[in-house]
Amino acid sequence: MAEDPKKGDAVGSGVGDREGEEEQVVNPWEVTAKDGGKIDYDKLIEKFGCQRLEESLVRRVERLTGHPAHVFLRRGVFFAHRDFNEILDVYERGEKFYLYTGRGPSSEALHLGHLVPFMFTKYLQDAFKVPLVIQLTDDEKCMWKNLTVEESKRLASENAKDIIACGFDITRTFIFSDFNYVGGAFYENMVKVAKCVTFNKVVGIFGFTNEDHIGKISFPPVQAVPSFPSSFPHLFSGKDNLRCLIPCAIDQDPYFRMTRDVAPRIGYQKPALIESSFFPALQGESGKMSASDPNSAIYVTDSSKDIKNKVNRYAFSGGQDSIENHRKYGANLEVDIPVKYLGFFLEDDAELDHIRKEYGAGRMLTGEVKKRLVEVLSELVERHQRARAAVTDEMVDAFMAVRPLPHMFS
Amino acid sequence: MVEEPTKAGFAGGGDRKGEDEQVVNPWEVTAKDGGKIDYDKLIEKFGCQRLDESLVRRVERLTGRPAHVFLRRGVFFAHRDFNEILDVYERGEKFFLYTGRGPSSEALHLGHLVPFMFTKYLQDAFKVPLVIQLTDDEKCMWKNLTVEESKRLARENAKDIIACGFDITRTFVFSDFSYVGGAFYENMVKVAKCVTFNKVVGIFGFTNEDHIGKISFPPVQAVPSFPSSFPHLFSGKDNLRCLIPCAIDQDPYFRMTRDVAPRIGYQKPALIESSFFPALQGETGKMSASDPNSAIYVTDSSKDIKNKVNRYAFSGGQDSIENHRKYGANLEVDIPVKYLGFFLEDDAELDHIKKEYGAGRMLTGEVKKCLVEVLSELVERHRKARALVTDEVVDAFMAVRPLPQMFG
Numbered sequence: 001m002a003e004d005p006k007k008g009d010a011v012g013s014g015v016g017d018r019e020g021e022e023e024q025v026v027n028p029w030e031v032t033a034k035d036g037g038k039i040d041y042d043k044l045i046e047k048f049g050c051q052r053l054e055e056s057l058v059r060r061v062e063r064l065t066g067h068p069a070h071v072f073l074r075r076g077v078f079f080a081h082r083d084f085n086e087i088l089d090v091y092e093r094g095e096k097f098y099l100y101t102g103r104g105p106s107s108e109a110l111h112l113g114h115l116v117p118f119m120f121t122k123y124l125q126d127a128f129k130v131p132l133v134i135q136l137t138d139d140e141k142c143m144w145k146n147l148t149v150e151e152s153k154r155l156a157s158e159n160a161k162d163i164i165a166c167g168f169d170i171t172r173t174f175i176f177s178d179f180n181y182v183g184g185a186f187y188e189n190m191v192k193v194a195k196c197v198t199f200n201k202v203v204g205i206f207g208f209t210n211e212d213h214i215g216k217i218s219f220p221p222v223q224a225v226p227s228f229p230s231s232f233p234h235l236f237s238g239k240d241n242l243r244c245l246i247p248c249a250i251d252q253d254p255y256f257r258m259t260r261d262v263a264p265r266i267g268y269q270k271p272a273l274i275e276s277s278f279f280p281a282l283q284g285e286s287g288k289m290s291a292s293d294p295n296s297a298i299y300v301t302d303s304s305k306d307i308k309n310k311v312n313r314y315a316f317s318g319g320q321d322s323i324e325n326h327r328k329y330g331a332n333l334e335v336d337i338p339v340k341y342l343g344f345f346l347e348d349d350a351e352l353d354h355i356r357k358e359y360g361a362g363r364m365l366t367g368e369v370k371k372r373l374v375e376v377l378s379e380l381v382e383r384h385q386r387a388r389a390a391v392t393d394e395m396v397d398a399f400m401a402v403r404p405l406p407h408m409f410s
Numbered sequence: 411m412v413e414e415p416t417k418a419g420f421a422g423g424g425d426r427k428g429e430d431e432q433v434v435n436p437w438e439v440t441a442k443d444g445g446k447i448d449y450d451k452l453i454e455k456f457g458c459q460r461l462d463e464s465l466v467r468r469v470e471r472l473t474g475r476p477a478h479v480f481l482r483r484g485v486f487f488a489h490r491d492f493n494e495i496l497d498v499y500e501r502g503e504k505f506f507l508y509t510g511r512g513p514s515s516e517a518l519h520l521g522h523l524v525p526f527m528f529t530k531y532l533q534d535a536f537k538v539p540l541v542i543q544l545t546d547d548e549k550c551m552w553k554n555l556t557v558e559e560s561k562r563l564a565r566e567n568a569k570d571i572i573a574c575g576f577d578i579t580r581t582f583v584f585s586d587f588s589y590v591g592g593a594f595y596e597n598m599v600k601v602a603k604c605v606t607f608n609k610v611v612g613i614f615g616f617t618n619e620d621h622i623g624k625i626s627f628p629p630v631q632a633v634p635s636f637p638s639s640f641p642h643l644f645s646g647k648d649n650l651r652c653l654i655p656c657a658i659d660q661d662p663y664f665r666m667t668r669d670v671a672p673r674i675g676y677q678k679p680a681l682i683e684s685s686f687f688p689a690l691q692g693e694t695g696k697m698s699a700s701d702p703n704s705a706i707y708v709t710d711s712s713k714d715i716k717n718k719v720n721r722y723a724f725s726g727g728q729d730s731i732e733n734h735r736k737y738g739a740n741l742e743v744d745i746p747v748k749y750l751g752f753f754l755e756d757d758a759e760l761d762h763i764k765k766e767y768g769a770g771r772m773l774t775g776e777v778k779k780c781l782v783e784v785l786s787e788l789v790e791r792h793r794k795a796r797a798l799v800t801d802e803v804v805d806a807f808m809a810v811r812p813l814p815q816m817f818g
């Protein structure tokens with residue numbers, strides 16, 4: 001299996017490549033399709049050197065867990081992986097693994113795309129009954145977004161509430177922010193990783209330059225080391241061979257490509273990955289979700305009225321420009337945002353298939369599809385808001401307390 | 411006062427090594443053409459200040475005691491803002507001391523003790539707190555030691571450092587692997603944001619082939635200059651000034667720190683800097699852990715000391731007694747006299763030796779005998795003190811605890 005990106009193409013689609021014109025750019029700080037079009041995921045998988053997540057793996061997950069697969073697996077939202085089959089082998093043998101995911105707390109406003117990895121991780125935790133560490137990279141945001149330390153820490157705490165509201169099991173979940181947790185064994189692992197990665201290497205992987213400050217250059221090991229159980233002595237002491245599975249969006253792949261390259265050199269296991277495609281902006285695949293454009297996404301703080309308004313007015317429609325044409329040609333499902341969003345959030349496979357069939361044939365109109373979407377999203381957002389309202393500062397402290405988790409594998 | 415080094419031939423590691431330009435940075439000290447370090451040029455290049463007599467007198471006046479032998483003899487010969495520290499002290503305000511060591515081997519030699527002996531004096535004379543950093547992470551990264559070995563060396567070195575006689579009620583010793591985190595890490599990030607890769611290339615000579623551990627290290631040595639890095643000690647004292655006694659090869663770290671400090675709302679640390687301790691074989695020699703005869707180690711027996719001084723200490727005496735009586739010794743290159751300059755407390759006795767030896771009336775053997783006595787006593791005293799430093803004592807110095815008497 002090719003671990004590294006292909007040499008012939010621009011390595012790892014780092015920022016060092018020509019931006020967005022001849023080559024798509026996918027890295028943790030930039031996602032730009034070629035010529036303002038759509039992201040080519042086949043090319044991305046080939047470039048990055050990861051694997052397609054085949055149907056057979058999805059079936060295997062269902063068999064092993066005795067649950068239907070999460071909608072994100074069924075619909076191919078999580079579509080790529082590295083060594084996920086090995087994690088399933090481990091599990092099948094009765095051994096354990098742990099989950100690791102995270103967020104860079106750059107603003108208070110989370111949108112639905114931000115929730116995707118957390119919703120999926122909760123499913124994985126429940127289905128496999130394994131522990132989970134969640135990293136809030138407040139140091140990263142302090143460095144990239146030029147926030148003060150205090151503001152970064154505050155955002156981390158606020159984001160933690162939305163994350164907790166996704167329903168993680170407190171007896172199996174450790175949430176930490178870098179500013180609070182870096183030190184001790186975690187810092188030792190940062191140093192071990194840093195010794196194995198040259199400046200040239202991070203230039204190639206992440207596109208750093210000589211003008212970048214050394215904070216950025218030193219950051220990648222911080223996101224790498226939660227992959228190693230020894231970074232969490234209060235949780236995994238004596239379990240140095242515990243495997244790690246990282247659910248994340250595919251733009252995070254560079255961090256873990258680097259981590260997988262380093263791991264054997266420092267005597268550690270490589271983490272496995274399960275990766276999602278990008279959540280499209282309301283205005284369409286070629287649009288950019290942006291915190292500065294509130295109409296580019298549905299936020300977890302939106303009211304039902306906001307949701308209805310945004311979907312009706314801004315959700316890009318693949319429907320035809322007139323009812324006559326629509327009845328004749330049907331909707332273009334490739335570009336229709338409401339159908340794509342339903343693909344993420346409408347649980348019922350049969351209903352989704354029905355909508356796609358009818359809408360694609362022109363028998364269902366855009367208005368109906370949008371109406372259904374508004375219902376689905378309003379329910380989801382409402383449920384989230386209720387859950388979030390119940391998350392107190394004390395609960396955040398409890399999830400973030402450095403404590404053993406004695407029932408984490410039960 | 412020129413803060414920055416003069417641009418021509420800046421002595422970073424990126425310069426041609428040792429041929430056209432002397433090289434002085436934390437990982438390399440090489441004189442030009444295999445000669446001696448030119449300290450005047452170094453001060454000019456680095457942009458620090460000569461520590462003149464008047465400052466030494468001022469220290470004696472303010473502290474009410476004779477200045478340390480290292481001050482009297484010009485071992486500590488350069489500074490940045492030391493006069494401001496004395497102003498602060500004179501106003502009745504406080505400051506704290508910060509020094510450190512990269513624990514790269516168990517074997518400390520006398521040169522390693524110099525900054526610690528001087529720092530102890532400063533602590534006693536000014537009655538101020540002190541933080542001592544053991545950069546075990548740095549050594550792990552540069553010397554390719556394991557994390558475990560670096561941590562072990564840090565603890566072993568801590569014993570020698572504690573044996574120098576620091577006041578436990580005013581001293582916090584820490585190793586990076588144990589202490590990095592919290593407010594210290596926050597300050598590392600604040601500093602790192604202010605220093606580009608280009609800048610560290612210029613200051614330290616890093617290259618694109620270096621690993622990112624090295625590139626990320628400088629902030630680690632910078633931030634103990636800031637009181638907010640030690641919330642258990644200096645909470646609420648954000649304006650507390652810092653004085654850093656160190657060898658002048660450490661200047662680049664603190665030049666960088668002083669450049670960054672105002673940009674993140676912190677005070678610039680002051681520095682008081684020493685020249686390099688010469689190798690036994692002479693100024694042009696290199697002290698090296700792989701050559702045990704290049705230095706006197708704190709683990710040497712009196713027999714070792716006598717042997718090393720007699721056989722390896724470079725002598726400025728003439729090649730025959732006749733010539734020696736005629737021309738006298740060359741004090742410029744004589745190692746025993748230089749070593750006595752560091753360790754013989756009695757000014758009158760040192761002057762007498764220099765006069766008599768320089769005139770040829772005293773022979774090399776006598777000078778070396780005197781040196782052997784002085785060094786044996788020093789090393790013996792150190793060894794006795796070190797034997798008393800148990801792991802518990804190390805734990806006590808390294809415990810993260812407030813120091814309520816630190817200014818008392």
